[in-house]
Amino acid sequence: MITCISFIGKSSAFGTTNNLINHKVGFVFQKLSFSVMSRIKEAKKSAAYLAVDKHVKSGDLVGIGSGSTVIFAVERLAARVKKEKLDIKCVPTSFQARDLVIQNKLTLTNLEVCPELDVCIDGADEVDENLDLIKGGGGCLLQEKIVASCSKKLVIVADYTKDSKRLGDQYKKGIPIEVAPMAYVPIKNRIEKIYGGNAELRMAVAKAGPVVTDNGNFILDWREYKQDSDWGKINTELVLIPGVVETGLFVKMAEVAYFGMEDGSVKNRVPPQ
Numbered sequence: 392m393i394t395c396i397s398f399i400g401k402s403s404a405f406g407t408t409n410n411l412i413n414h415k416v417g418f419v420f421q422k423l424s425f426s427v428m429s430r431i432k433e434a435k436k437s438a439a440y441l442a443v444d445k446h447v448k449s450g451d452l453v454g455i456g457s458g459s460t461v462i463f464a465v466e467r468l469a470a471r472v473k474k475e476k477l478d479i480k481c482v483p484t485s486f487q488a489r490d491l492v493i494q495n496k497l498t499l500t501n502l503e504v505c506p507e508l509d510v511c512i513d514g515a516d517e518v519d520e521n522l523d524l525i526k527g528g529g530g531c532l533l534q535e536k537i538v539a540s541c542s543k544k545l546v547i548v549a550d551y552t553k554d555s556k557r558l559g560d561q562y563k564k565g566i567p568i569e570v571a572p573m574a575y576v577p578i579k580n581r582i583e584k585i586y587g588g589n590a591e592l593r594m595a596v597a598k599a600g601p602v603v604t605d606n607g608n609f610i611l612d613w614r615e616y617k618q619d620s621d622w623g624k625i626n627t628e629l630v631l632i633p634g635v636v637e638t639g640l641f642v643k644m645a646e647v648a649y650f651g652m653e654d655g656s657v658k659n660r661v662p663p664q
């Protein structure tokens with residue numbers, strides 16, 4: 392009985408030491424990842440603020456993209472409306488963007504009333520050296536592409552982790568492809584057969600089953616594709632597959648991308664001549 396008690400005692404003492412080390416290591420990692428996260432957040436903010444200041448003027452009709460970086464762009468727009476009495480109207484690209492416009496008390500409009508926009512400010516999941524983009528990591532690619540195509544210029548705001556030489560260098564979650572729900576299996580099979588890789592149905596996190604987009608569709612995330620591809624050609628071919636609604640490949644659409652850097656600076660990239 393005594394042995395038993397002492398065994399439990401030692402074991403729990405050992406356990407306590409281990410727990411303490413784990414706790415400390417966990418704390419250091421937590422602190423590190425917190426500082427990386429806050430650096431990324433600051434980078435998003437610097438890029439978004441600069442892009443808004445450079446590209447939006449009074450009287451503009453502005454497309455509002457989706458995602459976490461665009462939150463800062465809308466914040467800056469709202470501050471300028473208040474301070475400079477900037478007169479702008481906004482067309483959102485998602486439920487989230489519409490909500491952002493409303494919450495920030497900006498003037499909301501749509502493409503029926505304003506089919507031609509001056510500028511669209513949007514985020515990206517990855518930007519390559521040609522300024523081709525992967526978008527749709529948050530599931531908003533269809534309305535984003537429509538609004539961008541109705542804008543005189545598409546201005547991308549991003550942090551340094553999105554800056555790549557080739558699509559797929561950094562962003563490993565795949566190229567999002569929005570599809571009609573009834574067609575997701577044949578489309579998946581076709582993409583994998585023609586181009587290789589895997590096109591996986593995106594599953595929801597706080598819901599059983601797949602992600603359903605703002606437009607009632609599913610998303611296939613196409614991974615392990617050939618990186619040195621002709622994205623313009625592949626995008627054109629993909630949208631011709633019956634049931635494909637849109638792809639997250641934004642080829643030759645962006646006029647400029649702003650990247651917030653780790654050191655607090657912002658660098659920009661324009662397409663090669």
Ligand SMILES: O=C[C@H](O)[C@H](O)[C@H](O)COP(=O)(O)O
Binds near residue numbers: 513514527530
């Ligand atoms: O579907 C989401 C959009 O394409 C976003 O613009 C993209 O995922 C980038 O989002 P974030 O600014 O949060 O990285």
